[in-house]
Amino acid sequence: MPTLDRHENVFVLDLGDGENRFHPDWITAVGAAFDEVEKAEGPRALVTAATGKFWSNGLDLEWLFAHADAYHDYVVSVHELFARLLSLPVVTVAALQGHTFAAGAMLSLAHDFRVMRADRGYWCLPEADIDIPFTPGMSALIRARLTPQTAHEAMTTARRYGGVDAAAASIVDRAVPETEVRPTALSLAESLTGKAGDTLGTIKSRLYTEVLTTLRDRTNPLG
Numbered sequence: 001m002p003t004l005d006r007h008e009n010v011f012v013l014d015l016g017d018g019e020n021r022f023h024p025d026w027i028t029a030v031g032a033a034f035d036e037v038e039k040a041e042g043p044r045a046l047v048t049a050a051t052g053k054f055w056s057n058g059l060d061l062e063w064l065f066a067h068a069d070a071y072h073d074y075v076v077s078v079h080e081l082f083a084r085l086l087s088l089p090v091v092t093v094a095a096l097q098g099h100t101f102a103a104g105a106m107l108s109l110a111h112d113f114r115v116m117r118a119d120r121g122y123w124c125l126p127e128a129d130i131d132i133p134f135t136p137g138m139s140a141l142i143r144a145r146l147t148p149q150t151a152h153e154a155m156t157t158a159r160r161y162g163g164v165d166a167a168a169a170s171i172v173d174r175a176v177p178e179t180e181v182r183p184t185a186l187s188l189a190e191s192l193t194g195k196a197g198d199t200l201g202t203i204k205s206r207l208y209t210e211v212l213t214t215l216r217d218r219t220n221p222l223g
Contacts, residue, residue, distance in 0.1 A: 056104025
């Protein structure tokens with residue numbers, strides 16, 4: 001399960017050491033971590049990291065298939081997780097040490113910055129291959145955070161981007177050796193802790209008004 005620690009002014013949320021899929025309990029734990037970071041006072045930032053082969057493999061499809069009647073509420077909870085992170089009033093940095101797929105890739109896009117391992121691991125939106133269309137909220141998030149060309153390629157071809165290619169396509173901000181992923185993310189976050197506060201939250205909310213409105217549509221999240 002996710003755990004939250006603090007290193008001076010930088011909170012570090014470790015998503016876990018498995019596939020870090022979006023089980024409802026996992027979503028609740030991550031949301032609680034966001035609450036703690038948001039309620040803290042003074043200079044602060046957030047790094048979201050993981051350990052092991054995966055950063056996040058996205059939706060918990062096994063749980064979802066076993067609880068089909070909960071699909072609507074589940075999607076609403078995933079959308080809200082994206083919206084919370086996108087508008088969090090602190091600078092957020094994703095430290096992508098492993099595979100980052102599907103909704104996991106979308107969660108990474110909800111961060112302000114992304115640092116990815118250069119030599120191994122992929123960032124991928126595989127929905128075109130697994131026959132699961134993007135929801136309107138997911139599409140809005142991806143389009144807002146990627147260039148039109150990259151969004152089109154990533155969404156329609158399910159291309160797997162390695163770290164170097166992801167940096168070249170501006171999916172991630174930096175591609176570094178494995179041992180430098182978390183330290184680089186921490187250094188970047190630490191340099192921006194002074195930005196935390198209501199003004200930053202307002203800037204983000206106004207920058208992504210349309211995306212947040214779509215993500216928070218509880219009546220018709222599936223389009």
